Amino acid sequence: TQLLEQSPQFLSIQEGENLTVYCNSSSVFSSLQWYRQEPGEGPVLLVTVVTGGEVKKLKRLTFQFGDARKDSSLHITAAQPGDTGLYLCAGAGTASKLTFGTGTRLQVTL
Amino acid sequence: DTGVSQDPRHKITKRGQNVTFRCDPISEHNRLYWYRQTLGQGPEFLTYFQNEAQLEKSRLLSDRFSAERPKGSFSTLEIQRTEQGDSAMYLCASSLYRGPSYEQYFGPGTRLTVT
Numbered sequence: 001t002q003l004l005e006q007s008p009q010f011l012s013i014q015e016g017e018n019l020t021v022y023c024n025s026s027s028v029f030s031s032l033q034w035y036r037q038e039p040g041e042g043p044v045l046l047v048t049v050v051t052g053g054e055v056k057k058l059k060r061l062t063f064q065f066g067d068a069r070k071d072s073s074l075h076i077t078a079a080q081p082g083d084t085g086l087y088l089c090a091g092a093g094t095a096s097k098l099t100f101g102t103g104t105r106l107q108v109t110l
Numbered sequence: 111d112t113g114v115s116q117d118p119r120h121k122i123t124k125r126g127q128n129v130t131f132r133c134d135p136i137s138e139h140n141r142l143y144w145y146r147q148t149l150g151q152g153p154e155f156l157t158y159f160q161n162e163a164q165l166e167k168s169r170l171l172s173d174r175f176s177a178e179r180p181k182g183s184f185s186t187l188e189i190q191r192t193e194q195g196d197s198a199m200y201l202c203a204s205s206l207y208r209g210p211s212y213e214q215y216f217g218p219g220t221r222l223t224v225t
Contacts (some may be wrong), residue, residue: 004152033213042114042201042216043153088152096205096212097143097166100152 003027004091004101012107013079021074021087021104029091032065032072033098037086079108114217116202122223123192130188131220135204142185143214144177145201146170153201159185192224 004025013019023032031050035043047056049065049072056063060083062075072089086105090098115134123129135142141160145153156175157167161182171177174192179185189196199221203214 031212035216040219040221042116042203042219045213045215048213090152090214092212096141097155097158098145098153098203098214100154103150103152 004089004099006087006089006101006104008104009102010105010107012109015080015108015110016078017108019076019079019106021076021089021106022071023073023089023101024071025091026070027091027093028069029093029099030069031092032069033090033092034063034072034074035088035090037088037103043088076106079106081108081110084108114202114204114215116200116217116220118220119218120221120223122225125194125224126191128188128190129192129222130186131200131202131222133185133187133202133217135184135202136206136215137183139204139206139215140182141205141207141212142179143203143205144185144187145203147199147201147219148197156187189222192222194224197222197224 007022033048034046037043047063052067052069054065060077064073086103088103089101117132143158144156147153156171157177159179174190177187199219201219203216205212205214
């Protein structure tokens, strides 16, 4: 069974601070996707990383895929209240179904 | 095309009743997935289709659950004899193969409450 552990589970920070969310597994994934989910809504895809060591940037968000394709991180620079939400990493295996992490709930206050 | 849609958004039912949910994927997507998400957890895979063929079912999908995608377009998920433990958000996603990754796009979900 492939498991993805995210840390931290909860994060409450003030506007302007930086943060990093980690997603770790003992399994290798063919790709890894990051989603953000608002209460009562479905997850919204932020980015897909495929190659070991890959780094992708989306405005103030930086995503990195580990060299061994077992782990990933999401770094947010100068967080804003609009970044508040549940951040989920999800690994795709050979069967293409996604295995989700437990999520990191981020609260950004003014 | 505005994305994946699901209907209804909310469903409240009494224990023992049957319920059916519908998912309309992004039109050119050939793969369709169902997931279940309980409070405080990430989504868990239930089943997926490639076109009209159901290719994999999770052990989470008991005999009371059945999913169909009759014409390779929309899909339905039926739960028979609902139990309180079935209360969850049911999410549908669709994807189109792009190289080594299948990017999955999710609908807004159907929130089921079994009383």
